[in-house]
Structures are given as C-alpha cells and as structure tokens.
Amino acid sequence: MDSTSGTTPPHDDSKPDGRDHAGRTPARTRTGTGSGAPPGTAPAVELRGASKVFRTPSGAAHTAVRDLDLTVAQGEFVAVVGPTGCGKSTTLTLVSGLEEPTEGEVLVGGEPVTGIRPDVGFVFQQDAVFPWRTVLSNVAAGPRFRGVPKDRARQRARDWLGRVGLAAFADRYPHQLSGGQRKRVALAQTFVNDPAILLMDEPFSALDVQTRALMSDELLDLWGGSRPDAAAASVVFVTHDLEEAIALADKVVVMTAGPATVKAVFPVRLPRPRKVESVRLEPEFVEIHREIWASLGEEVRITRERGARSDH
Numbered sequence: 001m002d003s004t005s006g007t008t009p010p011h012d013d014s015k016p017d018g019r020d021h022a023g024r025t026p027a028r029t030r031t032g033t034g035s036g037a038p039p040g041t042a043p044a045v046e047l048r049g050a051s052k053v054f055r056t057p058s059g060a061a062h063t064a065v066r067d068l069d070l071t072v073a074q075g076e077f078v079a080v081v082g083p084t085g086c087g088k089s090t091t092l093t094l095v096s097g098l099e100e101p102t103e104g105e106v107l108v109g110g111e112p113v114t115g116i117r118p119d120v121g122f123v124f125q126q127d128a129v130f131p132w133r134t135v136l137s138n139v140a141a142g143p144r145f146r147g148v149p150k151d152r153a154r155q156r157a158r159d160w161l162g163r164v165g166l167a168a169f170a171d172r173y174p175h176q177l178s179g180g181q182r183k184r185v186a187l188a189q190t191f192v193n194d195p196a197i198l199l200m201d202e203p204f205s206a207l208d209v210q211t212r213a214l215m216s217d218e219l220l221d222l223w224g225g226s227r228p229d230a231a232a233a234s235v236v237f238v239t240h241d242l243e244e245a246i247a248l249a250d251k252v253v254v255m256t257a258g259p260a261t262v263k264a265v266f267p268v269r270l271p272r273p274r275k276v277e278s279v280r281l282e283p284e285f286v287e288i289h290r291e292i293w294a295s296l297g298e299e300v301r302i303t304r305e306r307g308a309r310s311d312h
C-alpha cells in the first residue's frame, strides 16, 4: 500500500533517490512549468506539530487540529480529504494566516506565517465578489489593492478573463452569471495575482457534476500554465470528493476523524496532462481510489458513529 501511516515526516514524500515510499519513480510529467522544487529550496508549505484549539461560546476548549505534520513541495498539488468537520478548513486557515496555531509551527516558503501574505491566493466554496462591481472590476480589484496602476490592472484582468473563457462577460455583474461562470471569475480573481500558493476549500462543491469536471480541467490547465517564469503554484485543495482529489492531485492526504491529524499520504502517479473524466477510467485510478477509500472510509465511519452517539 502506498500510504504513510501516522503523521507525515516533513520533506518526506520521496526517498533521496527520487523514489517514493513504495520505491517507484514518481510520474510528475506536468505540462507547462513546475516540476517540483529545485534542490535546496524550502517546501512551499510546512506544518510541524500544528494544533489549533478554539474557545467555544460556552468557554469550553475545542481541538480542531492536533499535532499535524504536512509538507507541500513547490509546484505540488496536494488534495486533502477527511470526514466532515474533522478540521480541513481549519488547517487551511492556519496556512492562510487567518488563524494562528495554538501549538506547533506553520511555515510558508520556509518562513513562519505571521499574517495574510500577498503571494497566497484563496478560492472558497462561496464566491468572494463585490456584487455591485462588474466582472472586470472584480478581477482587477486584487491587482489594484496591490498597487498596480488602474490601466495595467484592467489589462491583466482582461487577459485572465480571456483565459477562463469570459472575455465576453467582462461588463456583466456577478448575479448575471451562472454558477460555473462565477467560479471562472473566482479563478481569474485568484490567478491574476500570480499566487505562489493557492489554497482552495471545496471550490467546486456547489456546482453540478458536469460543470465540476469542466472546472477541474480548467483549473489544471491554469495551474500548469499560470506562471511561465516561475514554478507552478503550490496548491492545497480541500474536498469531500475523493475522485476529484485523485484526478487533480500529486498526492492525497487523508485526515483522521476530528481533531484532524494526518492519517496517511497517497502519491498519485497518474501522468499529466490529465482530463478528469478520462483519468477516472484508468485502472491505476480505480486501484488508488480503492486504497484511499479503505483509509478514509474508516474515519468517515468513526465520525458517523460519534454523531449517532451524540444525537441519541
């Protein structure tokens, strides 16, 4: 089995000779840029023994994340799956700088996270748009906040709207778009800022199945070609959908029932470029799905049983 039981040792997705835990050579043949970290550079993201304890309104302590070790290499696409409520979103908020760990360390590019960073982009389930602004203005807003002159910001926004297939919708308002189009706006809004790290929290979960598959393909295309002069963005993608996770990622991280810690890490060696609908039919896909589900299903069952106990 290609899993790493227990927590993931930092920097340890492959052996020194480039082989993974199973001794096979990773097939990371992405088109575009980003074939991993140059030797000697820090991982894009690292959590070391990170824990997060929240105070509930009643004053009780609630541990959302416990002793979590996770490493994301530069240019790596990591999908995180786990049972509902286990602490996946909290893990992202630690990386984003929106929350501080109660214990442990969170590093981005080798530096401790001390707040929100301009090189980190987010895409969430809900759209983060200004409803009173046009699509173009929404996409240009990020560069404008970063001090890019208006004309240049609008030009970059137009470029990205073209890349996500929305050039003809620049003057529309968000409520005049479909759910899939709004997601494309969200991708343009994020990629226009040239993020080195992309944090995605169930970004496509509100979409129908077909649109979801299309958006996944578009995300892979954008990711592969987004940073022609630099390594591809490193992605942490939280999802409930194991098929989506495998189709997109270089590795799938399975979280335990809450409080979240890393249960196992599964490398995904499916070659790139990938099309999510066809990759699902590959025998290797089916095999890795079976392996990961054996690990994840156990945590889902534990979570369900806990829920049943507290309900009755």
Ligand SMILES: Nc1ncnc2c1ncn2[C@@H]1O[C@H](COP(=O)(O)OP(=O)(O)OP(=O)(O)O)[C@@H](O)[C@H]1O
Binding pocket: 054, 055, 056, 062, 063, 064, 082, 083, 084, 085, 086, 087, 088, 089, 090, 091, 258
């Ligand atoms: N600000 C907060 N204060 C108190 N408890 C919180 C806070 N944020 C999250 N939690 C709790 O921490 C736990 C983990 O929440 P989190 O949203 O990280 O889970 P998740 O795995 O992303 O869930 P889902 O899959 O359902 O989206 C939950 O029990 C949640 O209720």
